[in-house]
Amino acid sequence: MEEGSEVFRGLADPTRRALLDSLFNRDGQTLNELCEKFPEMTRFGVMKHLSVLEGAGLVVTARQGRTKRHYLNPVPIEQVANRWISKYAARFTSALVALNEQVTTDQETTTRRTETA
Amino acid sequence: MSLPAHIYQIYIAATPEQVWAAITESEWIRRYFHTTEFVEPPKQGKPYLTVGVDGRPAVDGFIEEMQPPTAGRPGRFVQTWHTRYDPELEREPPSRVEWTVQNVGERLTLVRLVHDNLEQSPLTWENVKDGWVWILNSMKTLLETGQPLPRVRYDDAVADAVRS
Numbered sequence A: 001m002e003e004g005s006e007v008f009r010g011l012a013d014p015t016r017r018a019l020l021d022s023l024f025n026r027d028g029q030t031l032n033e034l035c036e037k038f039p040e041m042t043r044f045g046v047m048k049h050l051s052v053l054e055g056a057g058l059v060v061t062a063r064q065g066r067t068k069r070h071y072l073n074p075v076p077i078e079q080v081a082n083r084w085i086s087k088y089a090a091r092f093t094s095a096l097v098a099l100n101e102q103v104t105t106d107q108e109t110t111t112r113r114t115e116t117a
Numbered sequence B: 001m002s003l004p005a006h007i008y009q010i011y012i013a014a015t016p017e018q019v020w021a022a023i024t025e026s027e028w029i030r031r032y033f034h035t036t037e038f039v040e041p042p043k044q045g046k047p048y049l050t051v052g053v054d055g056r057p058a059v060d061g062f063i064e065e066m067q068p069p070t071a072g073r074p075g076r077f078v079q080t081w082h083t084r085y086d087p088e089l090e091r092e093p094p095s096r097v098e099w100t101v102q103n104v105g106e107r108l109t110l111v112r113l114v115h116d117n118l119e120q121s122p123l124t125w126e127n128v129k130d131g132w133v134w135i136l137n138s139m140k141t142l143l144e145t146g147q148p149l150p151r152v153r154y155d156d157a158v159a160d161a162v163r164s
Helices: A003-010 A014-025 A029-037 A041-057 A075-085 A096-106 B014-026 B027-034 B122-145 B153-163
Strands: A059-064 A068-071 B007-010 B045-049 B055-069 B075-083 B095-105 B108-116
Touching: A003 A014, A003 A041, A003 A075, A014 A029, A014 A041, A014 A068, A014 B075, A029 A068, A041 A059, A041 B045, A059 B007, A068 B007, A075 B007, A075 B122, B007 B055, B007 B122, B014 B075, B014 B108, B014 B122, B027 B122, B055 B095, B075 B122, B108 B122
Parallel strands: none
Antiparallel strands: A059 A068, B007 B108, B045 B055, B055 B075, B075 B095, B095 B108
């Protein structure tokens, strides 16, 4: 699947966008809390939408004792946006190579850069 | 974890050791973190201070935990977070930032950032919530392509708009 497809799929549904809105207003809600906000939907329906959002990386979960909380992760949204609003994607290579060498050998390395205008 | 808390995460095509270096070593931090860096290498149980290129304090606090990633265990870097770059934010008490660096595949690392203890620091969160998105994406871009995200130069954009 093309990179970002899951993000677009996650955002494509109005109910899922409403779930993200709810987390944006109050982050860290439990499944019960989210279900109360969407009384027209079954618990199973809310869970299904949350799992699509989690698969897209738009929602991340953390356990706090026996409670599972849901958090809005806006990072992938900027990633798909950068595809069109930034030139950085075309630039390539080398700091990773440099960092790798620094980590493993701690020797000085040169940074190669491919500039694209 | 204490509420209110926020969690951001990102997948980076790099080893956990490389990501760990990018989070903890000034050499790398200054390239994606608004050109700030640690004054001294961070150490578990010690206070820390980061500064901008002009030497002015950016953030200070305490390193609560610093466990590099190993074969069977994710890396953890936990710092208290007290803003110094803005007088209004400086008046808020320290919050807490927790980085987890976990190997999830061949040269694939999951970075999870938890920012919590924000009960008394709402302005701090307002100030950093979009910044963290940019920082994480810029760190990913730096590690994967060799270049951090370019900063938008608003002055130039406005000048262009006025000319045209």
